[in-house]
Amino acid sequence: xxxxxxxxxxxxxxxxxxxxxxxxxxxxxxxxxxxxxxxxxxxxxxxxxxxxxxxxxxxxxxxxxxxxxxxxxxxxxxxxxxxxxxxxxxxxxxxxxxxxxxxxxxxxxxxxxxxxxxxxxxxxxxxxxxxxxxxxxxxxxxxxxxxxxxxxxxxxxxxxxxxxxxxxxxxxxxxxxxxxxxxxxxxxxxxxxxxxxxxxxxxxxxxxxxxxxxxxxxxxxxxxxxxxxxxxxxxxxxxxxxxxxxxxxxxxxxxxxxxxxxxxxxxxxxxxxxxxxxxxxxxxxxxxxx
Numbered sequence: 001x002x003x004x005x006x007x008x009x010x011x012x013x014x015x016x017x018x019x020x021x022x023x024x025x026x027x028x029x030x031x032x033x034x035x036x037x038x039x040x041x042x043x044x045x046x047x048x049x050x051x052x053x054x055x056x057x058x059x060x061x062x063x064x065x066x067x068x069x070x071x072x073x074x075x076x077x078x079x080x081x082x083x084x085x086x087x088x089x090x091x092x093x094x095x096x097x098x099x100x101x102x103x104x105x106x107x108x109x110x111x112x113x114x115x116x117x118x119x120x121x122x123x124x125x126x127x128x129x130x131x132x133x134x135x136x137x138x139x140x141x142x143x144x145x146x147x148x149x150x151x152x153x154x155x156x157x158x159x160x161x162x163x164x165x166x167x168x169x170x171x172x173x174x175x176x177x178x179x180x181x182x183x184x185x186x187x188x189x190x191x192x193x194x195x196x197x198x199x200x201x202x203x204x205x206x207x208x209x210x211x212x213x214x215x216x217x218x219x220x221x222x223x224x225x226x227x228x229x230x231x232x233x234x235x236x237x238x239x240x241x242x243x244x245x246x247x248x249x250x251x252x253x254x255x256x257x258x259x260x261x262x263x264x265x266x267x268x269x270x271x272x273x274x275x276x277x278x279x280x281x282x283x284x285x286x287x288x289x290x
Contacts, residue, residue: 018279026062028202033192036071037209038268047269052118054274055169064164067171068195070188071111075103092149095185100148103185107173115171127163130173134159137176137191139184150176150184152191155198193251197258204255206248207268212286213249217242226287229253252288263288
């Protein structure tokens with residue numbers, strides 16, 4: 001069986017186009033939020049393998065990737081399998097003690113382990129963490145009506161910085177705890193923004209199942225290539241950004257106000273979208289600037 005060979009000239013052009021970006025970002029921390037919707041929106045094995053390859057390539061060319069992941073669809077699936085209905089309030093899953101235990105099982109025991117394993121197929125690089133480890137993420141209850149759903153109160157990036165300094169890739173599940181040791185499930189978009197700011201990351205990238213922020217939420221053709229934080233805030237206030245896009249863009253604002261150079265929202269179901277956004281002139285998603 002023969003395979004079709006790529007045109008060497010096109011391959012060379014792509015490598016040359018990528019070179020200045022690789023030089024510019026060499027040594028920089030890049031926080032990548034890998035959403036549960038991105039994982040569920042593609043063939044899971046193929047999509048995860050492609051994502052892992054991208055992360056390993058970032059590290060190989062001198063960047064310092066840190067992965068933060070969600071797992072909403074996977075939590076909902078396991079809740080259905082155990083006969084428990086998901087309930088939502090203001091877009092957040094109401095989390096009683098049983099739901100919190102399911103979330104921990106899925107985020108820490110399944111999704112985190114799968115991502116770490118996929119990256120480590122390419123070498124001993126990835127280390128799985130949750131926000132409980134080394135008090136990485138401190139949280140407090142958001143609302144009594146939501147149960148064990150938390151808001152981030154502080155981030156101590158020490159454990160992440162140590163791992164990154166050793167050439168490892170931290171993979172973080174977004175369970176945090178309060179001073180009394182009570183665990184909370186926390187929105188992964190918010191955590192990614194807070195961690196990016198705490199690490200002084202150069203880039204924050206959200207991989208979801210949407211192509212980017214739309215000027216008109218109902219029209220996929222209106223994806224914006226570039227917006228400022230103030231424009232994003234206006235879109236949230238006016239309702240032009242809605243639903244699951246709101247925590248993403250709010251996290252982008254947190255990050256860029258916290259010193260991150262730029263935040264990006266892309267469709268993570270597209271193979272190697274992360275590399276195209278970071279290392280090519282055109283990019284494929286929405287970039288949020290200060």
